Amino acid sequence: MSHKMFDVAIIGAGPGGISAAARASQRNASHVLLEASDRHANTIQQYQKGKHVMAEPCQLPLRSDVEFRAGDRESILDKWEQTISNTEINIRYKAEVRSIVSKNDAFRIVLKTGQSLSTKNIILALGVQGKPRKLNVPGEEYPFVQTSLESADAYHQETIVIVGAGDSAIENAISLCSDNRVIVINRRNDFSRAKESNMNRIIKAIEIGQIECFYETTVDQIQQNPAESQMPGRIVLNTVDDVVAIDCHRIITRLGAIPSRKLVESVGVSFSSEAADSPPQLSQYYESNVPGVYVIGALAGYPLIKQALNQGYEVIEHLLGNPVKPADHPILQEKLKALPFGEDVDDRLMLIRQHLRLFREINPLNLRELVMMSKMTTYRHGEVIFSEGSYCSTFYNILQGKVQVQSEAGKTLTLKQGQFFGESSLISDRPRKVTVIADDDCILFETPPRIIKKLMRIEKSVRYGIDQVSILRSLNRLLRPIPKDIVRLIAKQTKIHRFAMGETLFQEGDCSDHLYLLRSGSVTLSRKNGKKNDVVGYYAADSFIGLMGLTENNHRLVTAQATVATEALSIPFADFNNLLTSNQKLRDKIQKETQNQLAKIPRMQAEPERGETLAYLMDHGLGQATNVLIIDESLCIGCDNCETACATTHQDVSRLDRKAGPTFNSLHIPASCRHCEHPHCMLDCPPDAITRLESGEVVINDDTCIGCGNCEDNCPYDVIQMTQLNQKLSLLDRLLGKKSEPTPKIAVKCDMCMDLKNGPACVNACPTGAAIRIHAEQAASSVNKILP
Amino acid sequence: MHQSFIRYKNYRYAVYATMLSFVVIIAYVLDAPYQPVNGGTFLGYTLGTLGAFIIVFLMWLGVRKRSYYSSLGSVTGWLSAHIYLGLALFLIATLHSGFQFGWNIHTLTYVLMCLVIGSGCWGIYTYLKYPSLMAQFRNESSHTEVSENLRDLDQQALRLATSIDKQSHELVADAIRRTDIGASLWAQLSAKDGSKLMINSDKQSTDTANIVDNKEQHALIVTLAGKLAGSTNVDEITSIQELLEITGNRAALLKKLQKEKQLQSLLQIWLFVHLPLSFALLAALAIHITTVFFYW
Structure with a gap:
């Protein structure tokens, strides 16, 4: 095999790889499909049994020799298995690639087995799961050692050892422990690598003896158990002070994965940024900067199965000299029809690049995706594009015409072709601060927040462009009436800082040389009082923080801590003080603000329960809630009418759990969606089924949800459940005795009863007024309120 | 942050009920019927009709509480109105009776109404007292x-x-x-x-x-x-x-x-008294109204 020169070697037998190999085999191209494991489509194999796999995006046509239609995991995997065996795909299992070396316009691939092969082209279809990290101890290859858990229901009354302390290890341990003896091996002495909710679950399970855990323990070796046939395995552990051997039925190693990116980089392929999810730089035919190396599928930034299948097909056709128009071509053609310039798709894409300077430097594939996911909308003169106060984070670029931006202060600003707007809400996820009206008839390029945020992560030029303009506009708005040229000078000295939840912006007593202007998130201020810290204030986006240091010989009076992920602009005091001396009006404004902040401190300290309540609310993530259900336990009679109302109005599934959740000072926060400012659930929704409505609600579309469970995993407040819903039947169908078929499991959560005239049913149905839904700031201000 | 059913919309229904009570008292004081004061005078019939409508409205709370799609105010508002109008009802029905009591269906209706109102007051007491006791008792654990x-x-x-x-x-x-x-x-x-x-x-x-x-x-x-x-x-x-x-x-x-x-x-027991009595009152009220027509 090593003498033969293949036209193409495809690495990874996922959907992209299989599709490429199937096309190559149809076209009689010499090819080889290399798969590291002993089965195809590993990511899908690891799905739970019977999981329904959706075929999103539905508007994209499928172009592949591999059949694919929405259905359960098993039927899809069977079809692909059939494709592999029925077509003449040259697949090699257990062929893990060790290295790839480029040599005279060809590549030499060396496998772990020591074999090597030569190829003219390589298609990397590795996915993003990576390969499971190994223990690297003797005995790892025994059949009772596995790296994944397909279904916890398959094991009963077994002794199972789980090695690892991350989220997947914990989730496996919890799901197995009700019916098995589970022993967790943790290299460290805590579970701090895991999500907080998982950490709490496992610690509790260990406390009550449901799960056993060895801390600071490593695996020495794995052996076959000579004594007992019932338990085939034995794991030898090095604990802190002893060597322990445990007999077991199976061992599951969950040590995370080695990202595929390393192998890709070793070939010389460069990525667009350091960000973990940044895709490699690719041409429009998915070719990387290394000629002959192509990257497709999730690793190329396309997480959906259909995209990978199409790309496999397209790359092979391109290699054979029959470049086909990408599968998204007809969609782009339809979309771009509305534009008054350019002739065909490519021409129009080029003109968009020319018109919109923000996107001038981005990769052609990213541009295609951007256009595909964006909308081109024409607005008539005088039409309102969005109004102040509406919740919407869509990002706008002006393709043609002009718009008027009207701020609350009555100022108007005109933006022209090539400029963008809407960046403030995009960054802060807060309601619009301005109203924008079409000045001429204009064409706007409207991009959903998820797409532009992804682009900001992977394209440096886009992030830089948006950041610079946003700093300037924020300063202009908040430092009014300072002249623009001075603001421009200050903007040059201004830096953007990002703080994770719980991170400290500054400590009480620190020397200070700059103040912060919050542009997203929120912070709590606290002050030492003996041994404890008193919370003395809560400030959200658009507030100045650190003003108090300004008047106190540059020593911080308080400690500022981010209650949620927060972005702040820092302005050096020296520049700011110069500004204040030159502008009386601004000085008065800032002095008033400082006075208010200072006055709050002694009052909050005099009534510590206010601060404690505030701290409790912030500790439970209220800082990012735009609408949270809070129950006053001193009024709640426990009738559960809130849950009944919720279930009745939502296909018999209550979206709130009254009894769950924390309580402090009679304030109970039940498990129910808070419609976060930066919704965690929206971060990774492959079909974009979660959206934020203009009125602020974060909602899941039942029809497009693919049931992947990412949102449920990402929600830190456990308010999303994966469940089956009964289909809605018309009255006629019901009269005809038709029974509703349950949907596949999909994600459901509170939608704030957006269809009900009277607002949330839970609040409306509460007889005693115990249940209210409010914004975090309302909650904070009613706690924070200074009595006259 | 929260507003209880007692303080709902700054005592909106307490104000309405008080105003209604004043109007009723003034009308009673100023009224000078030809016949002895009782339910049969013009004012008597007016107060009786008003009382009957109020009773039906008060009973309707049970329906509204279960109409989860309803956009007719919030249940808290309904409960607040239920309480204050219920208290006003005691005055209205008493004045409607003209203080004429006897061993008959009319007085039975009146007595049942008093028992319903009394048990309702017990309910108010429990709703105000026990939830906070329970919250204290649970001591911040859910x-x-x-x-x-x-x-x-x-x-x-x-x-x-x-x-x-x-x-x-x-x-x-x-x-x-x-x-x-x-x-x-x-x-x-x-x-x-x-x-x-x-x-x-x-x-x-x-x-x-x-x-x-x-x-x-x-x-x-x-x-x-x-x-x-x-x-x-x-x-x-x-x-x-x-x-x-x-x-x-x-x-x-x-x-x-x-x-x-x-x-x-303890929070629920009063309802076992209040609800059956309410339905008994409704039945007695129906008989009371029907028999009154025979006097005509």
């Missing part, structure tokens, strides 16, 4: 946490007992199975601990067993203490000591749950 804690203690106790011997396992499992802190409403109200335990009267044989009272897990604690006193094995002693401690914690938690259940049932 319902789910309390029941989870109990489940955890059960599991810990079982695990420990299993590690001691089969007999202890059966004993603890039986104690858990027969734990009863109020299945019936009466048991909940009286906070009666009906827990039982099956104990082998003859230590050697399992054939003869007695079911004894295990109030506050006392019998289990005594049995375990006996076992501890008789044990010589160090490991077993440690395990039993631990099991005793857990049983003690479990008994304390059960007591807490029992108290919570008691408060919860």
Whole structure:
């Protein structure tokens, strides 16, 4: 095999790889499909049994020799298995690639087995799961050692050892422990690598003896158990002070994965940024900067199965000299029809690049995706594009015409072709601060927040462009009436800082040389009082923080801590003080603000329960809630009418759990969606089924949800459940005795009863007024309120 | 932050009900009928009709509470109106009667109405008193946490007992199975601990067993203490000591749950009086109105 020169070697037998190999085999191209494991489509194999796999995006046509239609995991995997065996795909299992070396316009691939092969082209279809990290101890290859858990229901009354302390290890341990003896091996002495909710679950399970855990323990070796046939395995552990051997039925190693990116980089392929999810730089035919190396599928930034299948097909056709128009071509053609310039798709894409300077430097594939996911909308003169106060984070670029931006202060600003707007809400996820009206008839390029945020992560030029303009506009708005040229000078000295939840912006007593202007998130201020810290204030986006240091010989009076992920602009005091001396009006404004902040401190300290309540609310993530259900336990009679109302109005599934959740000072926060400012659930929704409505609600579309469970995993407040819903039947169908078929499991959560005239049913149905839904700031201000 | 059904919209319905009461009192004082004051005068009929409509409106709360799609105000508002109009009803109906009472259906209706209003006042008292008592009692732990804690203690106790011997396992499992802190409403109200335990009267044989009272897990604690006193094995002693401690914690938690259940049932018991009386009132009212037509 090593003498033969293949036209193409495809690495990874996922959907992209299989599709490429199937096309190559149809076209009689010499090819080889290399798969590291002993089965195809590993990511899908690891799905739970019977999981329904959706075929999103539905508007994209499928172009592949591999059949694919929405259905359960098993039927899809069977079809692909059939494709592999029925077509003449040259697949090699257990062929893990060790290295790839480029040599005279060809590549030499060396496998772990020591074999090597030569190829003219390589298609990397590795996915993003990576390969499971190994223990690297003797005995790892025994059949009772596995790296994944397909279904916890398959094991009963077994002794199972789980090695690892991350989220997947914990989730496996919890799901197995009700019916098995589970022993967790943790290299460290805590579970701090895991999500907080998982950490709490496992610690509790260990406390009550449901799960056993060895801390600071490593695996020495794995052996076959000579004594007992019932338990085939034995794991030898090095604990802190002893060597322990445990007999077991199976061992599951969950040590995370080695990202595929390393192998890709070793070939010389460069990525667009350091960000973990940044895709490699690719041409429009998915070719990387290394000629002959192509990257497709999730690793190329396309997480959906259909995209990978199409790309496999397209790359092979391109290699054979029959470049086909990408599968998204007809969609782009339809979309771009509305534009008054350019002739065909490519021409129009080029003109968009020319018109919109923000996107001038981005990769052609990213541009295609951007256009595909964006909308081109024409607005008539005088039409309102969005109004102040509406919740919407869509990002706008002006393709043609002009718009008027009207701020609350009555100022108007005109933006022209090539400029963008809407960046403030995009960054802060807060309601619009301005109203924008079409000045001429204009064409706007409207991009959903998820797409532009992804682009900001992977394209440096886009992030830089948006950041610079946003700093300037924020300063202009908040430092009014300072002249623009001075603001421009200050903007040059201004830096953007990002703080994770719980991170400290500054400590009480620190020397200070700059103040912060919050542009997203929120912070709590606290002050030492003996041994404890008193919370003395809560400030959200658009507030100045650190003003108090300004008047106190540059020593911080308080400690500022981010209650949620927060972005702040820092302005050096020296520049700011110069500004204040030159502008009386601004000085008065800032002095008033400082006075208010200072006055709050002694009052909050005099009534510590206010601060404690505030701290409790912030500790439970209220800082990012735009609408949270809070129950006053001193009024709640426990009738559960809130849950009944919720279930009745939502296909018999209550979206709130009254009894769950924390309580402090009679304030109970039940498990129910808070419609976060930066919704965690929206971060990774492959079909974009979660959206934020203009009125602020974060909602899941039942029809497009693919049931992947990412949102449920990402929600830190456990308010999303994966469940089956009964289909809605018309009255006629019901009269005809038709029974509703349950949907596949999909994600459901509170939608704030957006269809009900009277607002949330839970609040409306509460007889005693115990249940209210409010914004975090309302909650904070009613706690924070200074009595006259 | 929250506004209770009493303070709803700054006492909106309290104000309306007070205004209505003043109008009714003034009308009564100013009214000078040809006949003796009673329900049959013009004002009497007017007040009667008003009262009947109010009663129907008050009863409609039950319908509104279950109309989850309704956009007709919030249930808190309805309850607030229910309370204040209910109180005003006492005045309206009393003035409607013209203070004429006797042994007849009319007075029966009046008495039933008074009982309904009285039980309603009891309801207001319980709604204002017990929820905060319960909240204080739970002491910041949520319902789910309390029941989870109990489940955890059960599991810990079982695990420990299993590690001691089969007999202890059966004993603890039986104690858990027969734990009863109020299945019936009466048991909940009286906070009666009906827990039982099956104990082998003859230590050697399992054939003869007695079911004894295990109030506050006392019998289990005594049995375990006996076992501890008789044990010589160090490991077993440690395990039993631990099991005793857990049983003690479990008994304390059960007591807490029992108290919570008691408060919860005290919160609901008034409805068992208020609702049947309301329907009785509605029936009596129907008869009262029908018979009144015979006077015409």
